[in-house]
Amino acid sequence: MKQLIKYFSLATLFALSLFVGPAIKAQSLDFAQLIAVDDIAPEERLAKKIELTTDALKKADGRVVDMRTKLEAIKFEDKTPELELRDKLIERTNGYSTFYNDKLAALTAVKSIEEIDLIIDEVIAYREGDYATGAKEILEFTLVYSYTPSVLTLADQRLENIMKDVVRLEGLELIEPNVFVSRTDEAKAILQKAHDLQTQAVTLLMENYTTSLLVTPEVTPLEITLTEVLPVLPLVTPRSLAEQSLAEVKKLYELYIETGNKVGETLGIN
């Protein structure tokens, strides 16, 4: 009995060490880092701060370049509101790049920790304010006009290929005719719903853009959010519609995989 208690205690201690160990380790690491930071010379701290900020600014600019590239890759017909909006968003990315590059240039003249901290604060404030609001719109635009359509095209092609395969297998008399009709019909319905949601997302995005053009330019975006748009803010947004459309595509692929499995079972290869 004593042996059993001994083993049980050891097992409990082992289990506890698994859960508590990493936390203690992390805390001790933080503590070690604090001691290390306190120990290092101000020049060294400054150099490290500049290094980290430079890295962050370069990556932030890289991110903006990536956004711009994606926007430029979306093609619209000339003189359409869509093209107009896209160009405005591209212009916005140019503004972000200018900001980040200006700050990168400012870093070269930094002489003290106070100065670098000031720059970091400015960058953080900019990213939390103007950048977050504007970049979110860019990402939504890309999501609605580029990513979701590409996924829908892929899903369309897949359904087409599945239906071709089913017809071929029926022709070879390897599967009974019309066995998969209900599945392909269901897939068609889901895909149609995904397309409809995408169409709604596009329409709403452009409606919102047209509405935003009517807003007086003196009002800042933050004030618009708080005073005017918030009370009439629709629950449905282009992003939420695109998200729903993509959720339908995910559901659709589950059905595709089930259909593939079923075909395999019918042919005896699963």
Next chain:
Amino acid sequence: MKEEHIIKQLSTLKSIQPDADFARSARTTILYRSEPKPVRLFGLAQSLSTTLSIGLVVMFFVFIALGGVATMFRTPISPTFQGVDEASLANEAGSINENTDARLSEVAYLSGEKNDRLAMTAPDGDGADTDEEIDLLLTQAKSY
């Protein structure tokens, strides 16, 4: 005496003749028999080639019979049914799920939403870092 007896016996053997029918049939056989062909290397190769071809054809039918559709499905030599192919489907679905989550995560992050469910990774093909990573770097720079 003995020798004379033997010679006499042998002379009687001279008179032995085949049956007329047998003689005719034997003559016919000899006259119309084809010349035996000499065994040459070419002949041997041809024979082997024919045997091999027949063997391969038999093997092929055995392969089809034993493997059937299942084997045809799994072998790359035959046109497979890519539309319903499980591996291809799973791969495509996985890629869509991952990229969709990453993209939605990016928008959610900038909207100030908590998105613990999603990994802090850039969508497939994006070389750029995520905003979350950039903000983390800035926080580190500030607190260093």
